[in-house]
Amino acid sequence: YFRALEREGIHLNQPQIAAVRHGQGPLLTLAGAGCGKTTVLAARAGYLMAVREVPASTILLMTFTSKAAAEMKARIAALPGIRPAAARTVQARTFHSFALAMLRHHGATEDIFGDMQAQHTIMKMLQRQLGLSDVFQPESLLSALSAWKAGGRTTDELPEQTPDEKDAKRLLLAYEQWKQERNKMDFDDILLRAAALMKDPQILGTLRRRFRYLMVDEFQDTNTLQYDMVRMLADEHRNLMVVGDDDQTIYTFNGARQESILEFDRVYPGAKVITLNQNYRSDARILGLGSSLVEHNRLRRRKKLLAAGQQGYPPQFSAPAGTEEEAAQVVSHLLRQVEAGELAYRDIAILHRTASSSRSIFEHLILRDVPFIQYGTGPVFYDQSLIRPLMDHLRLSLEPRRMDALASALGPLYVPREAGLDYILREEKKQAKKYPLIHLTRWDKLRDFQQEQVKGRIRLIKSLQTMKPVLAIQEMRRQFYDKYMEAGDPSILTHYKETMLETLEELESAAKRFDTVADFISFADELTRRHKEMESLRMSEDSDAVRLMTIHRAKGLEFPCVYWIGASEGILPHSTALKQDVPDDRKPVFGSAAEGADAALEEERRLAYVAVTRAKQKLYITSPATVHGKPAPVSRFITEAYGILPEAASKPAADQPLRERNNRESSRSFAITSARSQGNRRSHTVTIRQNADGGRTAPARTAPRAGRTEHVPVWTCTAASCKA
Numbered sequence: 023y024f025r026a027l028e029r030e031g032i033h034l035n036q037p038q039i040a041a042v043r044h045g046q047g048p049l050l051t052l053a054g055a056g057c058g059k060t061t062v063l064a065a066r067a068g069y070l071m072a073v074r075e076v077p078a079s080t081i082l083l084m085t086f087t088s089k090a091a092a093e094m095k096a097r098i099a100a101l102p103g104i105r106p107a108a109a110r111t112v113q114a115r116t117f118h119s120f121a122l123a124m125l126r127h128h129g130a131t132e133d134i135f136g137d138m139q140a141q142h143t144i145m146k147m148l149q150r151q152l153g154l155s156d157v158f159q160p161e162s163l164l165s166a167l168s169a170w171k172a173g174g175r176t177t178d179e180l181p182e183q184t185p186d187e188k189d190a191k192r193l194l195l196a197y198e199q200w201k202q203e204r205n206k207m208d209f210d211d212i213l214l215r216a217a218a219l220m221k222d223p224q225i226l227g228t229l230r231r232r233f234r235y236l237m238v239d240e241f242q243d244t245n246t247l248q249y250d251m252v253r254m255l256a257d258e259h260r261n262l263m264v265v266g267d268d269d270q271t272i273y274t275f276n277g278a279r280q281e282s283i284l285e286f287d288r289v290y291p292g293a294k295v296i297t298l299n300q301n302y303r304s305d306a307r308i309l310g311l312g313s314s315l316v317e318h319n320r321l322r323r324r325k326k327l328l329a330a331g332q333q334g335y336p337p338q339f340s341a342p343a344g345t346e347e348e349a350a351q352v353v354s355h356l357l358r359q360v361e362a363g364e365l366a367y368r369d370i371a372i373l374h375r376t377a378s379s380s381r382s383i384f385e386h387l388i389l390r391d392v393p394f395i396q397y398g399t400g401p402v403f404y405d406q407s408l409i410r411p412l413m414d415h416l417r418l419s420l421e422p423r424r425m426d427a428l429a430s431a432l433g434p435l436y437v438p439r440e441a442g443l444d445y446i447l448r449e450e451k452k453q454a455k456k457y458p459l460i461h462l463t464r465w466d467k468l469r470d471f472q473q474e475q476v477k478g479r480i481r482l483i484k485s486l487q488t489m490k491p492v493l494a495i496q497e498m499r500r501q502f503y504d505k506y507m508e509a510g511d512p513s514i515l516t517h518y519k520e521t522m523l524e525t526l527e528e529l530e531s532a533a534k535r536f537d538t539v540a541d542f543i544s545f546a547d548e549l550t551r552r553h554k555e556m557e558s559l560r561m562s563e564d565s566d567a568v569r570l571m572t573i574h575r576a577k578g579l580e581f582p583c584v585y586w587i588g589a590s591e592g593i594l595p596h597s598t599a600l601k602q603d604v605p606d607d608r609k610p611v612f613g614s615a616a617e618g619a620d621a622a623l624e625e626e627r628r629l630a631y632v633a634v635t636r637a638k639q640k641l642y643i644t645s646p647a648t649v650h651g652k653p654a655p656v657s658r659f660i661t662e663a664y665g666i667l668p669e670a671a672s673k674p675a676a677d678q679p680l681r682e683r684n685n686r687e688s689s690r691s692f693a694i695t696s697a698r699s700q701g702n703r704r705s706h707t708v709t710i711r712q713n714a715d716g717g718r719t720a721p722a723r724t725a726p727r728a729g730r731t732e733h734v735p736v737w738t739c740t741a742a743s744c745k746a
């Protein structure tokens with residue numbers, strides 16, 4: 023079998039072979055990133071079938087994403103001695119698809135209610151019904167609910183100590199009821215219900231007899247529910263093989279328990295433990311950076327990774343002045359690599375920490391027509407549920423009669439928007455007004471104070487028109503959100519408010535670039551239009567496109583070239599992890615029960631490790647010197663790993679492969695022309711006018727010296743100072 027594998031070009035090393043040949047009983051395969059865990063999992067499935075003649079239908083492989091599941095099947099099918107029918111029969115599934123199949127088999131008829139957009143719409147509707155409009159941001163509240171359920175807890179058990187918690191619970195219970203009445207279930211319900219179903223001894227017995235061999239990839243990130251499912255399935259026959267890397271536990275906020283992997287040999291006494299330490303993915307210096315970075319975590323199994331890759335490009339570091347400059351720099355840089363024929367778009371991934379930290383890069387990619395696929399995020403930043411109302415108010419300030427924006431101004435009135443809009447339209451037919459909102463002040467459905475509110479809104483809208491966009495945003499933020507943001511003690515909503523704050527600050531940063539509301543709005547509208555256009559191209563998995571995703575999404579994947587953006591304090595490590603003042607016992611919804619400040623920081627460090635170890639040959643790290651207008655030091659994960667602050671670009675390194683022109687973007691007013699990609703030349707030009715303060719595009723923190731403005735090195739080679 024192994025010789026046949028070699029003929030296919032797969033030369034497994036000795037510990038890998040030992041893992042593949044493992045027969046019965048529990049097995050933990052522990053290994054750092056890129057050491058072939060997933061590879062071994064697939065090879066063992068093939069080995070069991072081809073050599074041990076184990077029926078394909080008795081093998082169950084659990085993976086983290088459906089993409090990984092599909093890939094697993096494809097890999098197995100390509101192994102020697104596997105008939106196509108057998109490859110199709112192997113169950114390679116995500117926990118969700120496994121659970122759903124089981125529920126359906128046992129008669130569950132619910133539709134899947136998995137469309138995030140639809141979920142948000144329903145939440146907003148329920149919020150209005152309960153008089154909680156504009157109080158909660160649906161996205162964050164739903165993800166809180168998700169984390170709660172991942173711990174195997176029901177909505178009834180949600181805490182209700184503070185007024186905010188009470189309101190949140192009321193809303194979430196209404197959401198549950200809404201689903202129930204319509205015979206729907208969301209993804210979390212699937213797992214919860216499946217786990218409950220498996221408690222039935224008869225059902226469990228059948229499952230255990232069917233699936234004799236259980237294998238789990240990314241075991242370090244199974245949450246309580248998933249872990250319970252695995253144990254229920256495996257505890258009798260104990261034919262359980264798990265692979266994982268404790269250094270890559272990055273989902274504790276969603277209920278993952280790092281202990282599951284750290285304790286495996288205690289839970290399954292006599293378990294065989296095989297460690298793989300030969301990395302096949304990354305060049306030596308990239309791997310070296312990853313290792314010296316994660317070494318600073320205390321809660322981990324120590325491991326030493328060997329690099330198989332050559333000493334290729336050293337990881338490169340750059341410290342642009344801000345996130346806008348960072349985005350401009352990264353996009354110029356990657357375009358240059360592609361134009362030089364060094365890489366294809368599809369070889370490149372841009373990894374970021376949070377959704378809002380991708381706002382700038384997203385814009386620059388779109389405006390420069392770089393084909394890219396963004397994974398797992400919804401609409402354009404300016405159309406997100408928190409931001410949209412603010413933008414709509416700006417739109418109304420320019421065009422008070424813009425009907426598509428009007429609904430946003432009705433949000434805080436706690437009346438059904440449709441009825442309000444209907445009323446306005448009817449009155450407009452009788453008598454058109456400059457500010458159609460004014461009709462509402464005569465609507466008998468509104469009480470006096472609400473009519474006053476309407477007048478207040480109109481005053482606000484009038485005043486926004488002539489304001490600088492950033493001041494307009496600040497004014498709305500003060501009026502709409504500040505009261506709520508300040509209210510309350512540390513509660514289950516702390517993290518949630520943090521995200522909200524971050525999103526609002528990101529909006530301010532975006533607005534700062536513009537002098538007038540009109541410019542800002544036409545920019546946002548243009549962006550949405552371009553985004554729609556790009557979406558219509560329907561990029562598929564194998565399109566030649568840059569991959570833009572969060573680090574979480576990138577887990578298990580690899581790319582020839584990785585840009586890790588936002589390597590600054592406050593982004594990664596994220597500000598929430600730096601807050602020490604939240605008592606542990608008030609964090610249960612959003613963190614695992616044991617989570618404290620240190621644990622949170624260690625999880626951030628693991629994220630940095632995951633980011634670095636996605637890269638095969640090239641790794642570029644950028645650390646914006648300011649974030650949301652505030653100074654942001656270089657991420658401690660970088661400085662710790664290098665032992666010093668990586669030097670800014672004062673002297674170019676000898677083997678510096680790429681240089682950045684002291685680019686046109688650095689002038690006060692710059693044009694981003696489109697027509698970049700695939701000969702798709704368009705003439706459209708979008709101009710971003712910059713304020714004096716936000717306009718610098720200094721490529722590094724050191725200003726270019728006079729007389730040397732032609733070329734300024736951006737990326738600094740820091741290999742010499744890298745411990746590894």
Ligand code: ATP
Pocket residue numbers: 032033034035038053054055056057058059060061062267270301302303577578579580
């Ligand atoms: P991660 O922790 O990121 O999930 P992993 O441990 O699952 O990584 P794989 O994705 O299985 O690692 O393998 C990483 C890379 O190394 C892949 O490109 C794989 O094809 C390659 N690889 C694995 N084993 C070998 C081997 N014995 N010889 C050559 N290449 C290998």
Ligand code: MG
Pocket residue numbers: 059060061239578
């Ligand atoms: Mg893997």
